[in-house]
Amino acid sequence: MEEAKAIKAAKAKAYREANKERIATKKAADAKTEHGRALDKARGERYRAKHPEHVRKLQQKARDKRAHIEKANAKQKRVELMNSYVAQLLRLPTALVPPEIMEVERTRVKIKREIQELDKYRTEKKCSTCKNYKPIISFSRSRGTKDGHSYECLMCRREKKRRDSQEKGLEYKPRNFNEFGRNVRHTPEELKAAKRAYYYTNIETIRAKDRARSKQRKQRKQNETHQ
Numbered sequence: 001m002e003e004a005k006a007i008k009a010a011k012a013k014a015y016r017e018a019n020k021e022r023i024a025t026k027k028a029a030d031a032k033t034e035h036g037r038a039l040d041k042a043r044g045e046r047y048r049a050k051h052p053e054h055v056r057k058l059q060q061k062a063r064d065k066r067a068h069i070e071k072a073n074a075k076q077k078r079v080e081l082m083n084s085y086v087a088q089l090l091r092l093p094t095a096l097v098p099p100e101i102m103e104v105e106r107t108r109v110k111i112k113r114e115i116q117e118l119d120k121y122r123t124e125k126k127c128s129t130c131k132n133y134k135p136i137i138s139f140s141r142s143r144g145t146k147d148g149h150s151y152e153c154l155m156c157r158r159e160k161k162r163r164d165s166q167e168k169g170l171e172y173k174p175r176n177f178n179e180f181g182r183n184v185r186h187t188p189e190e191l192k193a194a195k196r197a198y199y200y201t202n203i204e205t206i207r208a209k210d211r212a213r214s215k216q217r218k219q220r221k222q223n224e225t226h227q
């Protein structure tokens with residue numbers, strides 16, 4: 001029984017070997033007809049039902065192969081994008097940038113991005129005018145800049161204001177400020193002294209106003225008594 005099976009299988013194999021091309025053309029022709037496709041599908045279903053383990057393995061293999069290719073494609077795409085970005089920065093067509101320069105520029109762009117990321121956490125900043133590193137509190141808030149603080153420190157800004165008003169022939173009197181250049185709130189004594197100073201410098205007008213007011217009051221009272 002076993003022998004007969006083996007002989008039959010060997011015969012079938014020999015037939016397939018002998019008629020390889022004929023079978024291939026027949027299969028190709030079948031794939032074009034609906035009937036052939038149905039036959040093929042049925043054959044596939046039969047095979048999958050018979051060997052589920054093997055089919056699962058094959059599917060996994062195909063998936064792995066595809067994942068590898070997709071990963072490589074994505075990497076290639078990233079590199080191309082980066083290259084075109086670098087070429088844009090250099091104002092050159094991508095093909096004309098030598099590979100070693102591309103490598104250097106890529107690293108530079110990467111570092112720049114990392115520094116920008118770190119910007120969010122910094123506590124110091126370099127002033128663009130006096131070139132000193134100062135604590136972030138010495139810079140006013142600004143919406144126009146990347147890090148949300150102005151380029152110039154408060155001291156330099158004050159200095160600029162003073163120069164501007166000097167050019168216009170005006171007097172510049174800054175408010176009190178601390179070591180960071182921040183405005184300091186006036187103490188109660190300072191406010192009192194300021195009020196007193198204002199009163200004595202404007203004493204004439206203040207007295208004139210007072211007199212006018214009391215005169216008005218008197219007039220009103222007289223009118224009331226007459227009525």
Ligand SMILES: [Zn+2]
Binds near residue numbers: 128130
């Ligand atoms: Zn400065």
